[in-house]
Amino acid sequence: MSEAPWLIPLSPLIAFAINGSLGPRYLKRATGIVGSLGILASFLLTIGLWLDLPKEDSQREYILYRWLESGSLRIDIGFTLDELTVVMLLVVTGVSFLIHVYSNAYMDHDNSFARFFTWLPLFVFSMIMLVMANNFLSLFVFWEMVGVCSYFLIGFWHNRDSANNAAMKAFITNRVGDFGFAAGIFLIFWNFGTVNYSEVHGAIGTITNGAATTIALLLFIGAMGKSAQFPLHIWLPDAMEGPTPVSALIHAATMVTAGIFMVGRNIPIFEAGGVSLIVIGGIGAFTALFAATIAVTQTDIKRVLAYSTVSQLGLMFLALGSGAYVAALFHLATHAFFKALLFLGSGSVIHSMQNEQNMHEYGGLKSKLPWTYATYVIGGLALSAIFPLAGFWSKDEILAGAFFRGASSNGDVLFLLFWIMGLTASLLTAFYTFRMIHLTFHGMPRNRALYDHAHESPWLMILPLVLLAVLSIAAGIGLGFPPEHGIIHDYLHHVIHSKHFELTGDSTIIVSLAIISTAIALIGVMAASSIYQRGRPRPEAMGKLFPALYTLSYKKYYVDELVEILVIKSSKAAGFVLWAIDAKLVDGMVNLLGWLIKAFSSIGRRVQTGQVQNYVLIMATGLVVSLGIIMVMQ
Amino acid sequence: MADYLNSYLFIGAILFTLGAFGVLVRRNIIVVLLSVELMLQGVNLSLGAFSTFYHDMGGYMLVLLSLAIAAAEAVVGLAILVALSRHVDEFYVDRLKSLRW
Amino acid sequence: MSDLACTWLGLMATIFGLGTVLLRSPVHSALSLVMVVFHVAGLFVLMGAGFLAALQVIVYAGAIIVLFLFTMMLLNLEQHDNEPHMHRYQKWLGFPLGGALLIEATWIALAQANPSETLLGKYSPERLSELGGTAFGIADAMFTSYLLPFEVAGVLLLAASVAALSLARKPDEDIMKAMPDMVSDAAGSMTQPSVQESKLNQSPTERGDNH
Structure with a gap:
């Protein structure tokens, strides 16, 4: 497979081309099969690549063709064939395939079925290309491509205003991040004269610390936009306007992790960039805590999951900042499994509850949706990081990494604070996850009409849930045991390893850290159960206990309102001022000029009477005068 | 007097000036065209006189050509007049001012 | 004798020229112009250019003035109303301007034109007086030295006749179909027979309606 890696992105592209051209008219429902098969082929080819990965460094870059050449700038369309690519590809294509299968049933009643299965394979193609890129420009191009696909899919139900607005919000918020990202790439080219990964990484020692820091921070701004880190997180919860499989695939499992992947891919730059890792860790830890506190009070099931995703992405950035790079990618993989599972499970619930997304209308669905319930609880336990599910292994490693980074002799004490923030976020994660589970599946049905119509989803939707649940159980212990020396660590060690940080300690410390985080997660689970399990959950009572905090969290800390005032209103005000200057001053000057010309010509045009004889008279006068002059001259 | 060029040129000048005066002051479009013919008469007379008194055939030739041109001008002018009668039915030159402004 | 003739002819040409310009009726103007043409022809004869006089x-x-008269008759241009026949303001400018032009033209005629022996052309006085304005002399010059202007004049006349045709003809049927806007325009100025024709064409259906 390493001879022809371009086959991996090709098959989703072919599926996109077939569905896009023939889908709406001829294939209709068959587009789902075409799309799923395209992704399945890609997944199988990825396994082939995994088994056939070249060992020598020289063969790890596959150049398909030279894309453009301008002066010293040479860009190839090429692929990086290494362990990081393989891990990302397996996650992306695997989860994508399951979600494609699921979508066949979920989107069954939608009129735009073919359109859905046009954009989804295109997204998978772009994501594969993003992951496989061997230079920053390709990365950026496909970074934008996945953004565009995300835009199309968030606004999939384009007759809803809210969906259109959410799509625009996602796209525009990402522009802010992309601005930084593009500036970082420009600086890379300025400093290194190339945008190829391996060349840049090889030459990283030749630039000053300040330049490296600037580049690293600018690239991180791009990652913040794509991976929804504070304050650019605002688009992700709104992106839930898209169909649920889209939320699962793009806004939980794959696209939003592109930021993590990008940082992981360019660790040499970030390690050279001094304080940038601390900034990354700080923003990650803050976002993890911040988003978790919001998720606690949300009533829309998908919004809870959205803020949970933001929070988990924050944890991944905390891991990257701490130097626990493998832990970040490990969590990326496990999170992809259990968050996709949770989203698909919530999709199953929404599907059976006739598109109702408010959890206060749910309740008691355990008996109606047994399969969904079972898998959802597994996903919830994994998200809450309960031993021995997948989330436990990866999240524990992140927290341990942050702790060691803070506690070690050459570390940074700030990371102890970040560690505490991460722990608090875990507590809240467990709490809101089980609040969600209790509100949805336990207790008494709160909306009898919807409840009576609820039914278990078709097997095509259950099957991906079960497979993802298996992965959510097994991925952690299978890949990450024993801690720091699991399969994934050994596999990725060749590509991603820290030159600076030794994040290991006593096994007693590791075990006690694991016990602490598990205990905290259990506390969260217990707290949620004690409040919400009795069948009469009374969030308003909780709200009355801490009214200010409750409102603050429920209103998402007014970030959207703040952005509205600070960014949108002020831009509008600035735009208004500029408009006024343009309309009054600039246009006024132009109009004045035009008016003057008009005024003068309104006098001059009187000469043009339209009467032929007037013209003749003037000609005759000219003749008489010129003859008179001749007469006088003589 | 008949042997002097100047007397013919004087008559030609008078006819030309009268024609020009008519072109300037008359309102009826057909009289304006007639006045143009009168101007041509004055010119023809002068040209013929020049030819006679300078012993050159060129003047006579120009008279012939100006005859042809006068015929052409009259034909086209009258055709325009006919077209004008189809469209606006107005023959006072000072009222035909759609060329204005 | 010839001096008297010259004076008489010049005087009458001037009087009829004034008549052309000043007479109220266009028909009278045209007839007056005919008289001018006759007297100018007389002056040509006096010069010895008999052929030119005949052509005049x-x-x-x-031809030309009769064409004018025909047009006046066809278009009914005879002035019957009491509107002034001269331009309102321009006539007061026209008089001094015409006077100035007359003075200047006369000055040019009298001061500049001094025939002398040095200006002699191709023909000797004897030859010219022999050929002069005769058909032979004119033809000799026209088909030798002045052949190109002659041909160009022919082309000009052809162009003028084509232009006159295209300007003065009625709009074609197919053009009327192609341009419905023009039909309403043309219908307003359509002559009486064609209007009657269209009424005749409609009449069978009208009769059918009456039954």
């Missing part, structure tokens, strides 16, 4: 009478009086 035939082409000007016989």
Whole structure:
């Protein structure tokens, strides 16, 4: 497979081309099969690549063709064939395939079925290309491509205003991040004269610390936009306007992790960039805590999951900042499994509850949706990081990494604070996850009409849930045991390893850290159960206990309102001022000029009477005068 | 007097000036065209006189050509007049001012 | 004798020229112009250019001015109303301007034109007085030295006749179909027979309706 890696992105592209051209008219429902098969082929080819990965460094870059050449700038369309690519590809294509299968049933009643299965394979193609890129420009191009696909899919139900607005919000918020990202790439080219990964990484020692820091921070701004880190997180919860499989695939499992992947891919730059890792860790830890506190009070099931995703992405950035790079990618993989599972499970619930997304209308669905319930609880336990599910292994490693980074002799004490923030976020994660589970599946049905119509989803939707649940159980212990020396660590060690940080300690410390985080997660689970399990959950009572905090969290800390005032209103005000200057001053000057010309010509045009004889008279006068002059001259 | 060029040129000048005066002051479009013919008469007379008194055939030739041109001008002018009668039915030159402004 | 003739002819040409310009009726103007043409032809005869005089009478009086008269008759241009026949303001400018032009033209005629022996052309005085304005002399010059202007004049006349045709003809049927806007325009100025024709064309259906 390493001879022809371009086959991996090709098959989703072919599926996109077939569905896009023939889908709406001829294939209709068959587009789902075409799309799923395209992704399945890609997944199988990825396994082939995994088994056939070249060992020598020289063969790890596959150049398909030279894309453009301008002066010293040479860009190839090429692929990086290494362990990081393989891990990302397996996650992306695997989860994508399951979600494609699921979508066949979920989107069954939608009129735009073919359109859905046009954009989804295109997204998978772009994501594969993003992951496989061997230079920053390709990365950026496909970074934008996945953004565009995300835009199309968030606004999939384009007759809803809210969906259109959410799509625009996602796209525009990402522009802010992309601005930084593009500036970082420009600086890379300025400093290194190339945008190829391996060349840049090889030459990283030749630039000053300040330049490296600037580049690293600018690239991180791009990652913040794509991976929804504070304050650019605002688009992700709104992106839930898209169909649920889209939320699962793009806004939980794959696209939003592109930021993590990008940082992981360019660790040499970030390690050279001094304080940038601390900034990354700080923003990650803050976002993890911040988003978790919001998720606690949300009533829309998908919004809870959205803020949970933001929070988990924050944890991944905390891991990257701490130097626990493998832990970040490990969590990326496990999170992809259990968050996709949770989203698909919530999709199953929404599907059976006739598109109702408010959890206060749910309740008691355990008996109606047994399969969904079972898998959802597994996903919830994994998200809450309960031993021995997948989330436990990866999240524990992140927290341990942050702790060691803070506690070690050459570390940074700030990371102890970040560690505490991460722990608090875990507590809240467990709490809101089980609040969600209790509100949805336990207790008494709160909306009898919807409840009576609820039914278990078709097997095509259950099957991906079960497979993802298996992965959510097994991925952690299978890949990450024993801690720091699991399969994934050994596999990725060749590509991603820290030159600076030794994040290991006593096994007693590791075990006690694991016990602490598990205990905290259990506390969260217990707290949620004690409040919400009795069948009469009374969030308003909780709200009355801490009214200010409750409102603050429920209103998402007014970030959207703040952005509205600070960014949108002020831009509008600035735009208004500029408009006024343009309309009054600039246009006024132009109009004045035009008016003057008009005024003068309104006098001059009187000469043009339209009467032929007037013209003749003037000609005759000219003749008489010129003859008179001749007469006088003589 | 008949042997002097100047007397013919004087008559030609008078006819030309009268024609020009008519072109300037008359309102009826057909009289304006007639006045143009009168101007041509004055010119023809002068040209013929020049030819006679300078012993050159060129003047006579120009008279012939100006005859042809006068015929052409009259034909086209009258055709325009006919077209004008189809469209606006107005023959006072000072009222035909759609060329204005 | 010839001096008297010259004076008489010049005087009458001037009087009829004034008549052309000043007479109220266009028909009178045209007839007055015919008289001018005759007297100018007389002056040509006096110069010895008899052929040109004949052409004057035939082409000007016989063709061009008759064409004018025909047009006046066809378009009913005879002025019957009491509107002034001269331009309102321009006539007060026209008089001094015309006077100035007359003075200047006369000055040029009297001061500049001094025939002398040095200006002699191709023909000797004897040869010219022999050929002069005769058909032979004119033809000799026209088909030798002045052949190109002659041909160009022919082309000009052809162009003029084509232009006159295209300007003065009625709009074609197919053009009327192609341009419905023009139909309403043309219908307003359509002559009486064609209107009657269209009424005749409609009449069978009207009769059918009456039954």
